[in-house]
Amino acid sequence: MNFKGIKGRWMVNGIAVALLLVAVAIIAFSLAIYNYYYATARTGLENKAQTAVEFFTTYVSKSYREYYQSAYRYTESFEDKDFIELQFVSTKGRVEISSYGISAGLSPETSDIASALEKGKIGYWRGVNRDTGERLMSVSAPMKYADGSIVGVMRYVSSTKLIDRKIVQGTLAACGLGFLVILIVFFSNMYFIRTIIEPIDELTGLARRIAEGGYGIQTEKKYDDEIGDLTDAINEMSTKISRSEKMQTEFISSVSHELRTPLTAITGWSETLMYDPEIKGDSQRGVAIISKETARLTKMVEELLEFTRIQDGRFNLNIAQIDVEAELEDSIFAYGELLRQKDMALEYQSGGQAIPAIPGDPGRIRQVFLNILDNAAKYGKDGKAITVSIDRQGDYVVVRIRDHGPGIPPQELPFVKKKFYKGSSKERGSGIGLAVCDEIVTRHGGDLIIANAEDGGVCVTVRLPVGR
Numbered sequence: 001m002n003f004k005g006i007k008g009r010w011m012v013n014g015i016a017v018a019l020l021l022v023a024v025a026i027i028a029f030s031l032a033i034y035n036y037y038y039a040t041a042r043t044g045l046e047n048k049a050q051t052a053v054e055f056f057t058t059y060v061s062k063s064y065r066e067y068y069q070s071a072y073r074y075t076e077s078f079e080d081k082d083f084i085e086l087q088f089v090s091t092k093g094r095v096e097i098s099s100y101g102i103s104a105g106l107s108p109e110t111s112d113i114a115s116a117l118e119k120g121k122i123g124y125w126r127g128v129n130r131d132t133g134e135r136l137m138s139v140s141a142p143m144k145y146a147d148g149s150i151v152g153v154m155r156y157v158s159s160t161k162l163i164d165r166k167i168v169q170g171t172l173a174a175c176g177l178g179f180l181v182i183l184i185v186f187f188s189n190m191y192f193i194r195t196i197i198e199p200i201d202e203l204t205g206l207a208r209r210i211a212e213g214g215y216g217i218q219t220e221k222k223y224d225d226e227i228g229d230l231t232d233a234i235n236e237m238s239t240k241i242s243r244s245e246k247m248q249t250e251f252i253s254s255v256s257h258e259l260r261t262p263l264t265a266i267t268g269w270s271e272t273l274m275y276d277p278e279i280k281g282d283s284q285r286g287v288a289i290i291s292k293e294t295a296r297l298t299k300m301v302e303e304l305l306e307f308t309r310i311q312d313g314r315f316n317l318n319i320a321q322i323d324v325e326a327e328l329e330d331s332i333f334a335y336g337e338l339l340r341q342k343d344m345a346l347e348y349q350s351g352g353q354a355i356p357a358i359p360g361d362p363g364r365i366r367q368v369f370l371n372i373l374d375n376a377a378k379y380g381k382d383g384k385a386i387t388v389s390i391d392r393q394g395d396y397v398v399v400r401i402r403d404h405g406p407g408i409p410p411q412e413l414p415f416v417k418k419k420f421y422k423g424s425s426k427e428r429g430s431g432i433g434l435a436v437c438d439e440i441v442t443r444h445g446g447d448l449i450i451a452n453a454e455d456g457g458v459c460v461t462v463r464l465p466v467g468r
């Protein structure tokens with residue numbers, strides 16, 4: 001059991017308290033029955049002794065001999081002799097007569113006899129028989145002459161075996177009951193905790209799904225309590241996030257559309273002006289800069305529009321059987337000039353296995369390759385080299401694009417595919433490229449893996465399934 005969870009903590013507390021209470025109750029109960037049984041037995045013996053002494057004082061008198069004979073008869077006719085031993089003890093402490101017979105002649109030297117002989121009062125003793133090891137209790141009552149001097153002692157001895165057995169039985173019964181109580185507490189706690197843990201687990205799952213992008217997901221409110229309130233709060237949060245996401249997407253979409261028209265005009269005119277013989281020197285360089293920057297801006301606007309299409313479900317693939325190798329080579333070719341400008345080398349390796357045609361959207365797949373190459377050239381430009389490879393691995397066509405740049409800090413790696421995530425890099429960009437690539441590759445049934453290569457740089461792996 002996980003003791004850090006609510007369940008563990010609850011159980012430890014609940015069961016510990018129940019155990020403590022049950023233990024206290026058992027101890028108290030055992031002590032009570034112990035006292036009760038011994039007190040009852042003692043009183044019983046004392047009453048018997050009292051009665052016997054009164055009998056002797058009233059009906060027997062005078063000589064020791066008379067006493068002795070009466071005691072003998074009394075012992076003979078003692079009706080409880082199966083449970084209790086009746087002894088007549090002399091003033092010297094010696095057992096003269098015994099209803100059991102065997103202890104006659106012995107001198108027990110117990111405190112009850114001493115008390116009866118010395119103080120003239122009924123004495124009580126509990127202990128172990130020195131010879132047999134048996135646990136005993138005894139009561140001694142002094143028998144007196146008419147003048148008050150002591151003739152001897154009437155002693156009642158009883159084994160405590162029965163009492164002890166009853167106490168053990170009572171304690172065991174209490175333990176059984178205690179165990180039952182613990183079981184009931186355990187199962188009722190388990191049930192109670194389940195009614196808390198399960199809905200919390202459900203809500204945690206929901207919150208996770210929302211966190212992973214399932215904005216707007218709702219769950220049914222099943223409980224009209226604190227958990228119900230939490231459900232309401234999460235549902236409301238989900239709705240609000242979804243609404244604000246929608247607004248964000250709509251805003252990006254409308255701004256991008258607004259930007260597109262003037263950008264088309266700027267691009268068209270800058271290109272026209274580039275070829276105008278009237279424009280020379282610095283002006284020509286200025287127009288070239290306008291043209292280059294407009295192209296960059298257009299790319300960014302296109303990326304944003306693409307993103308809004310994914311967001312509001314207008315993003316579709318036009319699937320055909322495509323030659324991935326050709327698409328990759330086209331992308332490399334298209335990128336060649338830019339790499340040369342940056343003085344970067346590109347090494348291309350085609351794997352041993354033939355690459356089959358796979359179902360895919362050629363435009364989108366190229367878009368993915370171009371985007372990754374763009375990142376490799378942008379972020380890994382200091383590495384001066386890019387390695388691209390394609391191969392077939394089982395049911396997948398695997399394309400790897402690797403640069404030798406600084407790589408991605410490990411703490412940023414889990415987020416680079418998230419939209420608008422830019423990491424700590426100072427390079428310009430919208431942070432959408434990889435999010436769009438991931439969407440495209442995922443929609444093809446493949447996966448996009450971004451990792452740091454062992455000896456530096458980033459290695460992006462695109463795995464596309466051969467057939468679906």
Ligand code: ADP
Pocket residue numbers: 375376379380403405406407408416417421422423424425428429430431432433434435458
């Ligand atoms: P951007 O438009 O900013 O390039 P991306 O989605 O393409 O957005 O990339 C997200 C982030 O991942 C980048 O801002 C950068 O920090 C990091 N990144 C991507 N590719 C590389 C790479 N090859 N080398 C280093 N960092 C990279």
